[in-house]
Amino acid sequence: MEIKIYKPFGPSICKVTIPKEIIEKLNSYIDDVIKNEAKSKELDYGNKLAGDVTQEFKLEEKIINESGWLKFLGQSVHEWIRLDTKQKIQEFKLIDSWVVRQFKNEYNPIHWHGGHVSGAGFLKVPETLGKYVQDKPNKEYFGGTLNFIHGSRQFMSNSNFKIIPKVGDFYFFPHYLMHSVYPFSGSDEERRSISFNANIDKNIFNVHGQF
Template identity: 35%
Template sequence: MPEKQRTRRLRKYEADPKCSISAPSNETMQLLSPFGPLIAKTKLPSELIEKINLFADQHISETDSTEFMLPEEIVFGGAPSLADIVGRLINNYVKEAEGSQLDRAIYEVFWIVSQYQNTPSPVHFHSGDISGVLFLKVPDEIDPSQEERNYISGRKAGYLNFIEGNKQRFSKSLLSVKPEVGDFYLFPGWLLHGAEPFIGEGERRSMAFNATLKVKYTTT
């Protein structure tokens, strides 16, 4: 491989020293986040949430947790389609994370996860280069005490927990996010994540996907 091409490919692994995560009141100090995976968060349109939920309602039990795949007509149908919207977000993510241009996203699967109380999602990783989670429904009511961290992996309230590394001083290793309808998270497929079970009435419903990416590397 030519030296210039190899340098371009390796550059995506180098942290940006200007990547600031906060602006402390003490202006002489700046906190940086130079290492680790990037997690993107955004909101998806309410009409898209409604479309996915209308399909899911036909396949979900009112009492039993379940998982099932979304068919192609739900993923690729409509203008813009779910695949189109997710593809644009992946493109933005790739630009921010690697400085590369997305050529195409090869979707492996989109699926629905429906959970009722006492149903966990054990810590796991996904296949492919990139994955995502979209919250479609949240439990009707959660005891506030469950939002206190009572496990190393996060809160026992149906939170989505991302885990990277282990317990080390001066190093963050856990991000625990509260489910909100419409919130959509993008992250590397290898990033460990899971959810503790919630206790309460209602359903925690989410959509997930895996994709393999083909990118174009810039010449600069």
């Protein structure tokens, strides 16, 4: 497993690539759910999530297991915690996993997750996310990007970590790390992301004895 740890401003962020076969199985399943109006309603998760987007729905336990998604998450979190804290988790308990279908002009406001550890990654990305309305050649475009926020901007200390979405990239982070997705103005294609919440060993998570 190729794994990279980012620690740009405090909380650890772990980047891993989702195996191609898992992406294909998940996308096939998601496409089937989209076509099935009854199933889409049954799995709708929008009232529990923050996004102002076209569709958000919870993944069923069967596809989570059969696609290899649960195994991927568990192995990745195990390695992330080991590399960052030098400790080995014995417990990985998935709380939920869901899909976000975002299109042009839609967004996900600043929010955080539940559980102990979380993650977000990309299953589909538009060919182009767009550009600024005004001519701003020296400014980075934020449309459609995933942004982690922590602390306040100071000298030699940024408070924002911007990620340009790429199919297969997945980022693990502690549940409390705030993040958002800006609306994009480019293609009419779907920006499809996937996320999860999970608990790990309480004694490893609860480092300050607060819970």
